[in-house]
Amino acid sequence: MNSIHPSPGEPGFGTGASLFIDPRTCIDCGACADICPVDAAQPVEKASAEDVERNAAYFAGQEPLDATDLDSWEAPTYQVWGGGPRRVLVVGAGPAGMYATRELLLRTTARVTLVDRLEQVGGLVRYGVAPDHPSTKQIMQTFERILQHERVRWLPGTDARELPDGFDAVVHAVGARRSRRLGIAGEDAACTAEDFVAWYNGRPGAVRPVELVGPRAVIVGNGNVALDVARILLSDEARLRDMDVSSDVRRVLAAGGVKEVVLLGRRGPGEAAYTDSALKELLAAAGDRVELRHHARPTAWTSEGLALDDGTTIAAGNLFTAIGFEGTPIDGLPFDPERGIVPNVRGAVVGRPGHYVAGWIKRGARGGIGVNKACAQETVMALVSSSRAPASPGS
Template identity: 60%
Template sequence: MTYAISGECCSDASCVAVCPMNCIHPSPGEPGFGTTDGLYVDPRACIDCGACADICPVDAAKPADRSAPVDVQLNASYYRERPPLDGLDLDTWEPPRFDPWSDGPRRVAVVGAGPAGMYATRELLQRSTAEITLFDRLPVVGGLARYGVAPDHPLTKQIVETFERIAAHPRVHWRPGTSVTVAELEGRYDAVVHASGASESRRLGLPGELTADEIVAWYNGRPGARRPELRGPRAIVVGNGNVALDLARLLPTLPGTGITEVLVLGRRGPEAAAYTASAYREVEGRNEIAFRYGVTPAGWDEHGLTTADGELISAGTLVSAIGFTGRPIEGLPFDETLGIVPNVGGAVIGRPGHFVAGWIKRSARGGIGVNKACAQETVRTLLTVGVPQPA
């Protein structure tokens, strides 16, 4: 189901910045911006990711099936006489600026082919003449867009097709299945953008717990992922983010697990829940899913979960979905508390020529669309700061 923007639109354009498919118009600088009744979603390009709804300050962006028919019609009619938009827009983007790089193309390495790395690559293609070498330890592009999005969200996964087209651009040299170190990159490239993500699951520290990453990687078919041991009839998911709700929705549907009900536990109150409205709508009213808040897990064994209050909650599976953290990158500074590489606007502190984008830059929060604005900031910083010049 695609999204539509209603007449309550305030045109602050927050949704334009986060839309991963560039399908909300007129955007700032385009004809009609500020003079039309609002902004409109192109139903031909929308991938149903919900980024516009999550950031809209006036709740004007909604799934089409929850929007007024007239709003759905107005959104579609805005694009009726327009050709389908190209998610890359490489040929129609503003001319590149070469203030610090006026002597021609340079070599840039992008490490990580997930959403942040691919958006950074697209920005570099659009705003410079740089030759880009793209590395990823996996054999395909997409990262969490391919292996982290729930399998029952096929529209959202369509963004991977755009990423594949970016990787196939003549100025991109794609190096799949390749791990590289900072030391190996030094001296070979004028700038390096690290977009390695934050794939390390935070844990409760209870023996026998499974992590969200283990299960999500398995049901999405990530190379090297193994089927975890899932037992029913009840599963407990600790966490109140979107990943926790995805697990709660999907665990009862997985064959051979015996799971028929899921209890979602929040260690704090409902006011601290981190899931988005669109994610909650997908589990709202499901009889097999229950929520409890203010519960502190203290122990786990074959009988179930013991809380800090001494209560035993019977269950066969315990899954921690309490977030992710980045891993240190050897050769770069690292903030253990935040799980990020310290940076200013994407420029790594103390390491000229090195930049970061995505979760390793800002910590593990925000969906696919947020990486677009994040990568744009990093590339703007890269082009403004430039690259170290020989003495």
């Protein structure tokens, strides 16, 4: 999650006696504590007061996180929501919804009804994180504990529009589910990263979206998801056996015959959205079979491969698109189609008292899992500071 600093390339890396964990992006998964050979990484409740103060001082005064796409970020200064228990509906049990629920439980006396269209919590963590990154999925343990709280009512497999009215507030944390399109001829025959990732991660209802045709695949996109897809496609049978995927997925990937991947960026390397660690991991796993190509503009996907605007064609059997996601309209709420978000001020929906947003539907499909923590905190701060008339989920 890039939460531990100073990291390679930052001032002080390798020269100091301490490392510090950024509370704005830490997802509380506990992976650092599990692997630390000297037990230096500890939950705040077990750490000494001196270490907690030193950690806070390290990040004091730093610029807001660019990835949050927020005007500013402030440490939470909540007052408990008085007047007895109130009813809050949280729609979506992905990272944003779970962090929003956690903040409501920590900072208010509200009773939270949590719903999701799927049967399990986790959203992007459960069905979006690559299967060879099991440590990232450890946050699921925290999410599962949240469900056990006495003030949480968990309703899986539920459409929020089916619920009765009478909630004091509704937090919409539905994410951004729709893949962005390239807008080129033949794109309908390509495979979106969303569909491919959902299949190999076993999301309910997902089916194999494409027949793999080696030896080369082209992936348009320069984010971490594009690199995940490349790494999975190029994994040998030994790596696949170590992954948390079904035997059918392992069989299809092993038999797919993809031996080379071209990662195509429409802009330059300076605008690439993947992290350094993700690129290093890909190159370490299959560096000699990955081609990074930049400033390339696709014009059509044909039986011969991917045609570019310079008149050349990259011969390939499969085209994957991983150029990001966009939100879709929510019944009864305003929507900005250009940004793919619900218009809001620090999470409070514009013109709809009692309604709030968190996560990608709030700020756009940017930022990793950890960014949702700060995003949810800001939304709950807006919620508890407002006195709203009861809201209904579909109104």
